[in-house]
Amino acid sequence: MPVNLPLPQAENLKSVAGVELGWAEAGIRKANRKDVLVVRVAEGSTVAGVFTQNRFCAAPVQVCREHLAAGAGIRAIVVNTGNANAGTGEPGLAAARATCDALAKALAIQSKQVLPFSTGVILEQLPVDRLTAALPTAIANARADNWLAAAESIMTTDTQPKAASRTVQIDGKTVTLSGISKGAGMIRPNMATMLGFIATDAAVAQPVLQKLVSHAADHSFNSITIDGDTSTNDSFVLIASGKAGVTIDRAEGAAFEALRDAVTALAQELAQAIVRDGEGATKxxxxxxxxxxxxxxxxxxxxxxxxxxxxxxxxxxxxxxxxxxxxxxxxxxxxxxxxxxxxxxxxxxxxxxxxxxxxxxxxxxxxxxxxxxxxxxxxxxxxxxxxxxxxxxxxxxxxxxxxxxxxx
Amino acid sequence: MPVNLPLPQAENLKSVAGVELGWAEAGIRKANRKDVLVVRVAEGSTVAGVFTQNRFCAAPVQVCREHLAAGAGIRAIVVNTGNANAGTGEPGLAAARATCDALAKALAIQSKQVLPFSTGVILEQLPVDRLTAALPTAIANARADNWLAAAESIMTTDTQPKAASRTVQIDGKTVTLSGISKGAGMIRPNMATMLGFIATDAAVAQPVLQKLVSHAADHSFNSITIDGDTSTNDSFVLIASGKAGVTIDRAEGAAFEALRDAVTALAQELAQAIVRDGEGATKxxxxxxxxxxxxxxxxxxxxxxxxxxxxxxxxxxxxxxxxxxxxxxxxxxxxxxxxxxxxxxxxxxxxxxxxxxxxxxxxxxxxxxxxxxxxxxxxxxxxxxxxxxxxxxxxxxxxxxxxxxxxx
Missing domain, CATH: 3.10.20.340 (ArgJ beta chain, C-terminal domain)
Incomplete structure (x- = not known):
């Protein structure tokens, strides 16, 4: 039983224009279980992330860093549970790249515009064929109002999905933020088997978005711990689709601060949800x-x-x-x-x-x-x-x- | 059930000339339980120790450091279980000093020739009257062949007493070492609620003994961990009574090395016994x-x-x-x-x-x-x-x- 953690209700989770989420059952580790998530991101969005500090960082984390550095504009995210693709050497890297290639082909984008994420058992090879075979299904059911199902599809030992939304008024316009997270054990600073994704419809310049994600992580996901273990796969990603008609291109001023505080508060809610659902937690x-x-x-x-x-x-x-x-x-x-x-x-x-x-x-x-x-x-x-x-x-x-x- | 840890047998524990041990039931925390140990040390012995690095070091640890620094020659040790006398402020220090005063008076020695040790619950005042009332009984039953009972008298959550002996030939003479230890949880480097006492009948100059005790601790008690917690009271003390007719006054050479290796091996056995009896340990x-x-x-x-x-x-x-x-x-x-x-x-x-x-x-x-x-x-x-x-x-x-x- 999580500690004071109500089940998120689909009707309370707000769509973020420019962001669509779809899931599939790939049978990565167990059958009949949502274990793949695809997030499509509108063209022109900015995306920034922070990743595990573990020296054994997983193959998908390495690929995420490469693809973000390439600067081609991220257009899709793919997440699988059941296998962390960590400690898997060159074959693991090839599997992460093959996953990006398959999703890129299906969406008619470039492979370097895809960010891959994996969570689950480490030191075992990712069954990449099963994963890529499930991508068309996930793409086909991608919808903007799918945040609850998305939260369910990234769960591992979590006892319940973690998702939340909020809105904030900036420059007289309503900016929406929605996010999901997963993780229940092996959690400590520097982002242990913890995944967090937040999307907003504000437009945010890339360097400003990187400052936002770092600030929010330091005050949320990097300030929680279940058991002191840090995983090889932890990642927190912030997506800004730019559809709300609000543009933030400087890391200062009232608009920046309003968005920063909203992102940080939402990240805190999602991070605390992980602790409330910590493995065996009663307090x-x-x-x-x-x-x-x-x-x-x-x-x-x-x-x-x-x-x-x-x-x-x-x-x-x-x-x-x-x-x-x-x-x-x-x-x-x-x-x-x-x-x-x-x-x-x-x-x-x-x-x-x-x-x-x-x-x-x-x-x-x-x-x-x-x-x-x-x-x-x-x-x-x-x-x-x-x-x-x-x-x-x-x-x-x-x-x-x-x-x-x-x-x- | 401890992991491969046979019960020590009294007949295998060797007396160390110049060292006598006696116990009592003071009712510090529970009735009808050995909870006080007095160790008498012959005049002319040298004694050295290493202590917890915890910033909240307990009152008895502070008094031990003072009394060792005074250089008056340690003649007695007193240990109680049931109460750690830690986080007890000035009244705690006064209680530790009163314990030393009472034992010194009974043995006709100076208070600064006594080293006090406590283990048990912290943040509660030591019932010093009950402790001092039990000292005459402990003194009266002090004997050289009492190592097993001594080991029993310092147990807290330990499931069994920990004691061992060995002999080593140095300069053609037999040198004897016996030791006891306690501790089962809250153990990690820098000596967490862990007490260890080893006595030898070699004669060892004070600075050499300090080097011996540090070396042995680094390779034994400071290399074990149960749960990562470090206590406020950990102490490891080495007593050299000088009755064997072997004198070691330099920290080098074959005689020094033989004694160093024997002390270290015995300390390792006593330290590993703590891990084997770690709280809940199965491996x-x-x-x-x-x-x-x-x-x-x-x-x-x-x-x-x-x-x-x-x-x-x-x-x-x-x-x-x-x-x-x-x-x-x-x-x-x-x-x-x-x-x-x-x-x-x-x-x-x-x-x-x-x-x-x-x-x-x-x-x-x-x-x-x-x-x-x-x-x-x-x-x-x-x-x-x-x-x-x-x-x-x-x-x-x-x-x-x-x-x-x-x-x-």
């Missing part, structure tokens, strides 16, 4: 570190807390075991940290004061907060003005079951 | 990284693999999910790693070759190794001559159960 934890010397050390401490199996199991047990949180702060690697200035809150309950237990803290107050499904851990370092926020979930029996059983 | 994994540019990057990659929840759950499931291991190598943070030179073996089975799946690898061979209780993961980076080894265990349902339930 959403927001780890907010403030009063740091710089953002990097705030993130370092937030991640140490978010990754600690002892902290995560304590939250699973609704146990206000504050010592485990303090211990994680202590070993985060900020070597000149003065622990006597550290303060800690669970939501509104002040639990640790000046490095030790707050004398006024009562266990029952901590217990009350820990029973909630959503909890904010706020850590004040008392050494500066920087801050950072990371979202994570608890570590439960179901996490072990899911990951001990994933391939069988 | 002992040896992660060996070779061919690195330097030891630091080898350790960095070994720990990334050892800490990955996805790798650990795959081992629990006996699933040769090699992709998870490669992914962990890829995100370990060695930014110029050429993944095309990475090779990987599970015991003798060559599974990944030049960054991809070894074409000759058969899944049934990987499966055969994964079913074993002890598995070596060997990773060759192909970029230098450095190497490092880390020991860890798998992540099971029982780990979650134990840690979700620890305080109740």
């Amino acid at each position: 959403l934890m927001t780890i907010r570190v403030e009063g740091g010397k710089n953002v990097a050390e705030c993130r370092q401490i937030a991640y140490a807390v978010a990754h600690s199996p002892l902290v995560k199991t304590a939250f699973y047990a609704s146990d206000p075991n504050l010592g485990r949180i303090l211990a994680a702060i202590g070993y985060a690697g900020v070597n000149d940290l003065d622990v006597d200035r550290v303060n800690l809150w669970l939501d509104d309950v002040w639990v640790a004061r000046d490095g030790g237990r707050n004398p006024e803290y009562r266990e029952e107050d901590g217990q009350r907060v820990m029973k909630q499904a959503e909890i904010t851990v706020r850590i004040a370092l008392g050494r500066g003005d920087a801050e950072a926020t990371v979202w994570t979930c608890d570590l439960s029996h179901d996490y072990v079951s899911i990951n001990a059983d994933y391939r069988s | 002992l994994m040896t992660i060996r990284v070779e061919g690195g540019k330097n030891v630091a990057e080898c350790r960095q990659i070994a720990y990334a693999v050892a800490h990955s929840p996805l790798v650990k759950t795959a081992f629990y499931a006996s699933d040769p999910n090699l992709g998870r291991i490669l992914a962990a190598i890829g995100y370990a943070g060695v930014n110029d790693l050429d993944v095309d030179r990475v090779n990987l073996w599970l015991d003798d089975v060559w599974v990944a070759r030049d960054g991809g799946r070894n074409p000759e690898y058969r899944e049934e061979d990987g499966q055969r190794v994964m079913k074993q209780a002890e598995i070596t993961v060997r990773i060759a980076l192909g970029r230098g001559d450095a190497e490092a080894t880390v020991w860890t265990c798998d992540l099971s349902h029982d780990y979650v159960s134990i840690n979700a339930d620890y305080r109740s």
Whole structure:
């Protein structure tokens, strides 16, 4: 059961002019399952992305980087689940290119105008024939109002599809944004087996779009973690179709900021959906570190807390075991940290004061907060003005079951 | 059930002349349980230690550092379980000092000749009255042949006591070493809720003993990890009583090397016992990284693999999910790693070759190794001559159960 994550409703997901989505059942790994998504993008659109930092980056990620660098104008995206096409060497690269070739041929565009994405088991060759055989079906059913089915078609261990929309007024016109994401385990910064796609009908110049996607990723997909593992395939892509009659060609000013904030808020919603649906998750934890010397050390401490199996199991047990949180702060690697200035809150309950237990803290107050499904851990370092926020979930029996059983 | 860890037998544990151990039931946290250990050390002994790097170091660790720095000659050690006396501020420091004062008074020595150790729940005040009330009993039953009972008296979530002995011939004389350790969760480098004590009857000059204890710790207690958490209280102490008629006053030469190797081997046995008894452990994994540019990057990659929840759950499931291991190598943070030179073996089975799946690898061979209780993961980076080894265990349902339930 995801944590406070309502099922998206098709009628709430808005079409983005210039973007059509179609799915197919290719039988990549299992039969009778949506496992291929094709997204068609109108001519003249701009597309930008950020990708995994894992040294073992998957074949499709390499091809995405090449095709974006080619600058020919992206016209289509193809995603498959069931196989990540990672650790597959030259044959894997050839399979990713063959996929692009097949889709390009069917759409009468160039291969370098296609971006490929894969997610699933790694170290096994992609069954490229099954994938390309399914492309005509996906193309045939591509529609602008297909966002919910698109979200379903990229799911792996996700228990439910993740999709959301919003609109924002810019220069007196309505700009629409819709997005989908997938991912449930192996999630941490730098985009672990996480895929996110957002489209808007604003027109955005390529360098501005790249700034937008980086900013949104840093404040969303790169600020979540389930288990600290980073995948070989993570990608977040932003599409601007330009059909809304609003043009943003500078990375400053009110119009830019309005779109940036809308993209970031939508990316946060989609990224938090991944944590809410984290493998085995029963709680959403927001780890907010403030009063740091710089953002990097705030993130370092937030991640140490978010990754600690002892902290995560304590939250699973609704146990206000504050010592485990303090211990994680202590070993985060900020070597000149003065622990006597550290303060800690669970939501509104002040639990640790000046490095030790707050004398006024009562266990029952901590217990009350820990029973909630959503909890904010706020850590004040008392050494500066920087801050950072990371979202994570608890570590439960179901996490072990899911990951001990994933391939069988 | 620990992994291949026979119960230590009292008759196999050798007395070390000049060292006597006694226990008591103080009721620190639970009644009718050995929870206090006193170790008396003969006059003229040398004692050296290494301690947690956690910024929240516990009160007893602070007092240990002070008392070792005072150079008055350590004459006694006192250990309690049930309460870590960490995150307890000034009252905690006062409690640790009061414990030393009480033991010093009973033994007619100085307070600064006592080293205090605590392990258990953090952020709660140590019930120092109950602890000091139990000291006379512990002193009264102190004996040289009490190593097994001593090991029992420092257990927390350990499922069995950890103790071992060995002898080594130096300069034609027999030198004896005995040691005990405790710890089962929250273990990683820099000594997480891990206590280790080794005594030898060699005479060792203080600076030489410090080098010995650091070397042994780096190759044992600082090379193990259960869950990546580092505690506030970890300590490893080496006692040299000088009763064997062998004196080592230089950190070089055959006698030094013989003792160093014996201490290190014993420390490795005691450290591996902690991993074998890791919370919920069903498998002992040896992660060996070779061919690195330097030891630091080898350790960095070994720990990334050892800490990955996805790798650990795959081992629990006996699933040769090699992709998870490669992914962990890829995100370990060695930014110029050429993944095309990475090779990987599970015991003798060559599974990944030049960054991809070894074409000759058969899944049934990987499966055969994964079913074993002890598995070596060997990773060759192909970029230098450095190497490092880390020991860890798998992540099971029982780990979650134990840690979700620890305080109740």
